[in-house]
Every structure is written in structure tokens, then in C-alpha cells.
Amino acid sequence: MAANNFRHALFCAIITLIISYPIIGFNLEAQGISVTLTGADTSTVVLVLLAAVVVFLFQLFRDQIMGGLKSIPSPMPKTQKEPMAENKRAKIESWVLTGIVVLALFWPFFVSRGAVDLATLVLIYVMLALGLNVVVGLAGLLDLGYVAFYAVGAYTFALLSQYAGISFWMALPIGACLAALFGLVLGFPVLRLRGDYLAIVTLGFGEIIRILLNNWTAVTGGPNGIGGIPDPTLFGMEFGRRVREEGNTSFHETFGIAYSGEHKVIFLYLIALVLAVITALIIRRFMRMPVGRAWEALREDEIAARSLGLSRTAVKLSAFTIGAFFAGFAGTVFASKQGFISPESFVFLESAIILAIVVLGGMGSQLGVVLAAVAVTILPELAREFSDYRMLVFGAAMVLMMVWRPQGLMPMRRIHIELRRQE
Amino acid sequence: MLEVQNLSMRFGGLLAVDQVSLDVQEHEIVSIIGPNGAGKTTVFNCISGFYKPTGGKILFEGNEVQGKPDYKISRLGMVRTFQHVRLFGQMTVVENLLVAQHRHLNTNLISGLIKTPDYRERERKSLDRAAYWLDRVGLLELANREAGNLAYGQQRRLEIARCMVTEPKLLMLDEPAAGLNPAETKDLNQLIVSLKEDYNVSVLLIEHDMSLVMDISDRITVINQGRPLAAGTPDEVRQNDDVIKAYLGEA
Ligand SMILES: Nc1ncnc2c1ncn2[C@@H]1O[C@H](COP(=O)(O)OP(=O)(O)OP(=O)(O)O)[C@@H](O)[C@H]1O
Ligand SMILES: [Mg+2]
Numbered sequence: 001m002a003a004n005n006f007r008h009a010l011f012c013a014i015i016t017l018i019i020s021y022p023i024i025g026f027n028l029e030a031q032g033i034s035v036t037l038t039g040a041d042t043s044t045v046v047l048v049l050l051a052a053v054v055v056f057l058f059q060l061f062r063d064q065i066m067g068g069l070k071s072i073p074s075p076m077p078k079t080q081k082e083p084m085a086e087n088k089r090a091k092i093e094s095w096v097l098t099g100i101v102v103l104a105l106f107w108p109f110f111v112s113r114g115a116v117d118l119a120t121l122v123l124i125y126v127m128l129a130l131g132l133n134v135v136v137g138l139a140g141l142l143d144l145g146y147v148a149f150y151a152v153g154a155y156t157f158a159l160l161s162q163y164a165g166i167s168f169w170m171a172l173p174i175g176a177c178l179a180a181l182f183g184l185v186l187g188f189p190v191l192r193l194r195g196d197y198l199a200i201v202t203l204g205f206g207e208i209i210r211i212l213l214n215n216w217t218a219v220t221g222g223p224n225g226i227g228g229i230p231d232p233t234l235f236g237m238e239f240g241r242r243v244r245e246e247g248n249t250s251f252h253e254t255f256g257i258a259y260s261g262e263h264k265v266i267f268l269y270l271i272a273l274v275l276a277v278i279t280a281l282i283i284r285r286f287m288r289m290p291v292g293r294a295w296e297a298l299r300e301d302e303i304a305a306r307s308l309g310l311s312r313t314a315v316k317l318s319a320f321t322i323g324a325f326f327a328g329f330a331g332t333v334f335a336s337k338q339g340f341i342s343p344e345s346f347v348f349l350e351s352a353i354i355l356a357i358v359v360l361g362g363m364g365s366q367l368g369v370v371l372a373a374v375a376v377t378i379l380p381e382l383a384r385e386f387s388d389y390r391m392l393v394f395g396a397a398m399v400l401m402m403v404w405r406p407q408g409l410m411p412m413r414r415i416h417i418e419l420r421r422q423e
Numbered sequence: 424m425l426e427v428q429n430l431s432m433r434f435g436g437l438l439a440v441d442q443v444s445l446d447v448q449e450h451e452i453v454s455i456i457g458p459n460g461a462g463k464t465t466v467f468n469c470i471s472g473f474y475k476p477t478g479g480k481i482l483f484e485g486n487e488v489q490g491k492p493d494y495k496i497s498r499l500g501m502v503r504t505f506q507h508v509r510l511f512g513q514m515t516v517v518e519n520l521l522v523a524q525h526r527h528l529n530t531n532l533i534s535g536l537i538k539t540p541d542y543r544e545r546e547r548k549s550l551d552r553a554a555y556w557l558d559r560v561g562l563l564e565l566a567n568r569e570a571g572n573l574a575y576g577q578q579r580r581l582e583i584a585r586c587m588v589t590e591p592k593l594l595m596l597d598e599p600a601a602g603l604n605p606a607e608t609k610d611l612n613q614l615i616v617s618l619k620e621d622y623n624v625s626v627l628l629i630e631h632d633m634s635l636v637m638d639i640s641d642r643i644t645v646i647n648q649g650r651p652l653a654a655g656t657p658d659e660v661r662q663n664d665d666v667i668k669a670y671l672g673e674a
Contacts, residue, residue, distance in 0.1 A: 306492075310494055420551065
């Protein structure tokens with residue numbers, strides 16, 4: 001056992017050296033037209049060696065370290081712990097949630113513009129993750145191309161505003177419905193697929209949409225993207241300094257206040273907040289309805305579900321369609337927030353991040369997904385100084401989470417249903 | 424009500440079911456018995472639409488159903504349990520029963536979102552039906568437990584309750600007594616008889632427990648290596664030489 005561990009640790013350390021020494025230990029320097037290879041300075045080499053030693057020691061004592069990690073008590077202990085009365089717990093929960101939403105409504109008026117902007121982004125990710133949660137967490141369909149529906153929503157608004165002058169409020173339902181339609185269309189070919197195969201096909205679909213957007217230059221502007229996407233209006237009031245469209249008035253003039261760029265940012269934040277809350281409420285309702293239970297039944301045991309008369313086609317397509325619908329929602333808000341979109345924003349990494357949020361939060365759990373969306377979006381911003389190592393930190397955090405709490409931050413709780421005894 | 428005529432099912436070179444015929448009348452318990460690997464479960468899979476039979480006809484209430492998709496067959500009023508219990512393990516016990524009742528519920532998305540009176544009414548009814556059947560199989564106290572955490576015998580009973588809330592005409596049970604202790608088997612015996620007597624459900628049963636089979640069956644079909652061996656009342660089957668030989672040969 002010990003010898004085995006030692007060999008493994010040595011192997012890992014050597015791999016670390018082989019990988020990191022050539023990458024970090026050498027510099028390419030351009031001198032005129034020729035490129036020369038120079039060794040890095042000693043301190044770097046020492047660091048590389050040190051890293052190898054750390055890897056060696058970690059692998060050698062891995063069992064002890066992992067054991068220690070597991071024994072750290074979770075911040076949210078196992079759910080069975082306090083058998084609080086179900087209805088009381090539900091009441092407290094709904095009060096707390098209402099409180100958070102009310103706080104979130106007033107919060108932007110007291111903080112900086114940058115913070116509000118970031119919070120809007122968080123809310124967009126909340127919407128996306130809640131939508132993907134339907135597909136992955138509830139229906140158990142591993143979808144790696146979810147960002148495609150987000151792109152459909154965003155581009156629908158961008159193109160409609162560019163070619164038809166359609167406003168945000170018109171584009172919002174159109175974008176969401178179009179994304180839902182794409183979800184439905186993608187659903188058909190993958191009906192029979194499960195697990196890995198489904199993941200690969202959806203991944204491909206996501207890439208197809210992105211490549212299409214990139215290459216269909218005549219319509220989408222290709223890699224240059226589409227700019228000048230209008231901001232949302234409030235009952236025909238615009239938030240710009242000058243009114244862009246005939247017939248509209250401007251917000252600051254109507255209310256007789258000085259123009260401030262912050263108005264627009266806060267307004268967008270509030271829209272995103274309302275939409276995110278609506279998304280959460282609708283999906284929460286779905287989870288308590290026959291559709292929601294059918295999704296879960298299909299995830300749990302497809303054969304049993306079919307033997308009870310559930311049609312696999314209907315259940316899977318509804319999950320894809322509804323998930324895509326909310327991605328379309330999020331996409332429209334995103335396009336409006338950025339004012340400019342390009343295929344850059346809809347790469348596979350986005351799908352991966354949204355999926356990471358769902359997994360981190362705890363599959364199927366709405367509160368967990370919201371928390372994870374906040375964490376995953378804000379932490380990288382806080383750690384701006386380490387921007388070079390962002391993905392590294394992100395990866396390490398994921399690994400730690402999977403070891404420490406594989407079921408996610410807040411695993412899904414079953415809904416308690418009171419029954420009356422029948423005579 | 425159910426009539427199976429010359430059913431055959433071939434897997435590549437293996438003829439798992441060969442020209443099997445049987446029928447179930449209303450208000451009747453019919454059993455299929457046979458040694459391991461005889462093809463009993465395969466017959467079930469053909470009837471319930473999981474397999475498309477390679478030959479023969481299956482008539483349910485006079486209509487041909489062979490080759491129809493499984494979910495449509497179950498909607499006709501034929502539901503089954505599985506040899507290896509298949510519950511929705513992470514869902515609660517009630518939720519398992521609610522999933523089964525999706526057809527009694529109003530599945531219109533909008534009416535569910537805004538909770539129309541009709542939707543509430545149907546929801547209440549299906550909850551009552553779930554409560555009734557949970558009480559009937561003795562699981563009411565465990566209604567909000569995760570189904571996967573139940574004891575084995577309880578899981579078996581839940582699977583039957585899950586079929587019953589769909590209000591079937593024909594219930595197909597694949598080895599319901601497997602893994603049960605004698606007391607549980609006795610309860611099961613009474614439950615199956617009561618399903619027939621009190622709820623007017625016909626039962627098609629696969630079972631290895633001979634005392635159970637002989638006790639409750641109206642008729643028995645014996646299959647051996649995919650081929651029908653004998654059929655008749657329990658007494659006739661018990662005295663059939665071929666059956667005795669097949670079973671002694673097995674043991
Ligand atoms: N999907 C399949 N593909 C290939 N062969 C199969 C398939 N299903 C069943 N068989 C074969 O058909 C034969 C009959 O199997 P079946 O499960 O119907 O037996 P059984 O009578 O239910 O046995 P047991 O009492 O052990 O449950 C077996 O030889 C089995 O290997
Ligand atoms: Mg079998």
C-alpha cells in the first residue's frame with residue numbers, strides 16, 4: 001500500500017515536471033527576425049521544482065488529506081437533521097425569499113454602477129441556470145449545447161431591432177418563443193439518445209449555431225457581430241441622453257431630473273430581476289405539476305415511466321422546449337445589456353459554466369442554483385488580480401466541491417405533500 | 424379481455440417465445456409459470472409493448488395491440504410491474520403515485536400555472552386516490568419518504584399501488600412475491616385476491632412461489648423453453664405429467 005502510494009506520487013511529480021518545465025521554464029525571445037530559446041531565471045525553475053514537490057507530497061498523503069477534507073462539517077448539515085414542521089419551514093423559507101427579493105429591488109440605488117452591472121449579469125446567469133436545471137437537473141438530459149438557445153434569443157432581438165426596428169418588449173417573447181422552437185427542433189433527433197451520446201450531439205448543435213452565426217456574414221455580421229441594440233424602454237420613455245426613436249420621450253426629461261447613465265443600468269437590472277423571479281416562480285410551479293413530475297420520472301426510470309403511459313417524446317420535448325424558452329429570455333436581456341453581440345459570447349465555455357452552476361448548486365435545486373450562479377459569476381470578478389489563474393482557480397474549486405459536497409451546495413429537497421386519510 | 428395467439432419472439436438465433444397462446448377473461452387471475460429462462464418475462468414484454476413480437480397476435484378487448492408503443496398500451500388499461508422493482512427512487516412515495524396519474528390530471532400547462540378550479544379539483548382527486556391506495560397497501564405513514572429508501576417488501580407494494588392508481592383493467596405482475604418473507608407473501612396473496620374481488624381487475628401473474636400460484640389462480644399456463652407446455656386449472660396443471668417432468672428435471 002505504502003510502496004504503491006510512493007510510486008504513484010513519484011509518477012505524478014515527474015509528470016508535473018515534464019509538463020510544466022518546458023512550458024514555464026523556457027522563454028522564446030525574438031531578436032530581430034530570429035527567435036532564441038532562453039532558460040527562465042532561477043526563481044522560476046525553483047518554483048517549478050517546488051510545485052513538483054507539492055504534488056509529490058499531496059499524492060503521497062492523499063488518503064489522509066482527503067479524509068480530513070471529508071470530515072470538515074458541511075456548512076449546511078444533512079437535510080434530515082432538524083425535523084422542523086414542514087409547513088412552518090415552508091413559511092419561513094418563503095418569508096426569507098421574499099425578503100431577499102425586496103432587498104434586491106432597493107439595493108441598486110445604493111451601490112456603484114459597476115456592481116449593478118455585474119448583478120445584472122448574475123441575474124442573466126440565474127435565468128440560464130434555472131432553465132438548464134429543467135433539462136439537466138430535472139429531466140436528466142445532459143445538454144452541452146445550451147448556449148445555442150441563449151444565442152438564438154440574443155440574435156433574435158439584435159436582428160429584429162436592426163432589420164425591423166422592433167423594441168425590447170416585443171422581442172422578449174419573440175426571442176424566447178424562437179429559442180423554444182429551436183429547443184423543440186433539436187429535441188426530435190436526440191429523442192432516442194441518452195447520456196454521453198446526447199451530450200455529444202447537443203455539444204455539436206451548440207457549435208453549429210455559433211459557426212453559423214460566425215459565417216453567415218450577410219445577415220449576422222459574422223465575427224463583427226451586431227451593434228446598436230436598443231435599450232429597453234419604460235412605457236415609451238428612453239434612457240439615453242437623446243431620444244432615438246420618433247414618438248418616444250426620455251426618462252430624465254419626463255421626470256425632470258438630471259440625465260444619468262445610471263438610470264439605464266438600474267432599469268436593466270430591475271428588468272433582469274423581475275424576469276429571473278418570474279422564471280424561478282414558473283419553473284417552481286412546473287416542478288409541482290404533472291409535467292415536472294414526468295421529467296423527474298423519466299430521469300429516474302425511463303422504462304417504468306413509459307410503462308405507466310408517459311410518452312417519452314412528449315416529456316423530453318417539453319423539457320427541451322421549456323429549458324430553451326428561458327435561455328431565449330436570458331439572451332434577449334443579455335443583448336440589450338451589452339448593446340452589442342457577437343459569436344464570441346456564445347462559445348462552448350458558456351455552456352460549460354452554466355452547467356457548472358447547475359451541478360455546483362445541486363441538480364434540481366432552485367435555491368442552490370441561484371447561490372451557485374452568484375458564486376460562479378462574482379468570484380472571478382473579485383479575483384481580478386489573479387486573472388491569469390482564473391480558470392485554474394475555477395477548476396480547483398470545482399474539484400474541491402466534487403470531493404467535499406458531490407451533491408452540490410444545496411441538494412434538492414423533496415416537496416412535502418399532506419395527504420388526507422381516505423375512507 | 425386479453426387474448427394472445429401464437430406469440431413468438433426471436434432474439435437473433437434464440438427463439439425465446441415460440442407459439443405461446445393464452446387468454447385472460449374478466450374477473451380472472453391467470454398465472455404463467457415455468458422454469459428460469461422459460462420466456463415468461465419476454466411474454467410480458469411483448470404484451471406490454473416493450474418488445475415488438477416477431478410473430479402472433481395480441482388482442483386486448485378485441486383490438487390488435489401487438490407492436491403498439493408501450494405507453495399507448497398502458498393507456499388502454501394494461502399496466503405491469505417489473506421482475507426487478509422499478510420505482511422512481513429519488514421521488515417520494517406519493518410522487519410516485521402522482522406520476523402514474525398524469526392522465527387523470529389536467530396536463531394543460533397554462534391551467535396548471537394559474538391553478539384553474541378544474542385543475543385544483545383534479546389534483547385533489549388524484550391526491551385522494553393516492554392516499555387511498557397508500558392506505559390500502561399500508562404505506563400511508565411513509566408517503567413523504569423517498570421511494571428508494573423503502574424496504575424491499577414496501578417497494579413491491581408501492582409498485583402495485585402505482586399500477587392501481589391508473590385504474591387498470593388488467594394488472595400484470597412479474598414475480599411479485601420474489602424476495603418477500605412468508606408473512607409478506609401472505610399479505611400479497613390477500614391483496615391480489617382483493618384486487619380481483621373488490622376492484623374488478625383481472626390479473627396476469629408470473630410467479631415461482633407455487634403455493635401462492637396454486638392458491639389464487641383461476642387458470643395457469645405453463646411454459647418451458649419458450650414453448651407452451653400445459654394449460655388449465657391449478658388441479659389439472661398439478662397433475663400434468665409433462666409439467667411434473669419439466670419441474671423435476673429442472674430441480
Ligand atoms: N432482450 C433480449 N435479448 C436477447 N435475449 C433475451 C432478451 N430478453 C430475454 N432473452 C432471453 O430469452 C430467454 C427467456 O428470458 P425471460 O427473461 O423471458 O425468462 P423468464 O422466464 O422470465 O425467466 P426468470 O424466471 O428467470 O425470470 C432467456 O434465455 C433470455 O436470455
Ligand atoms: Mg422473468
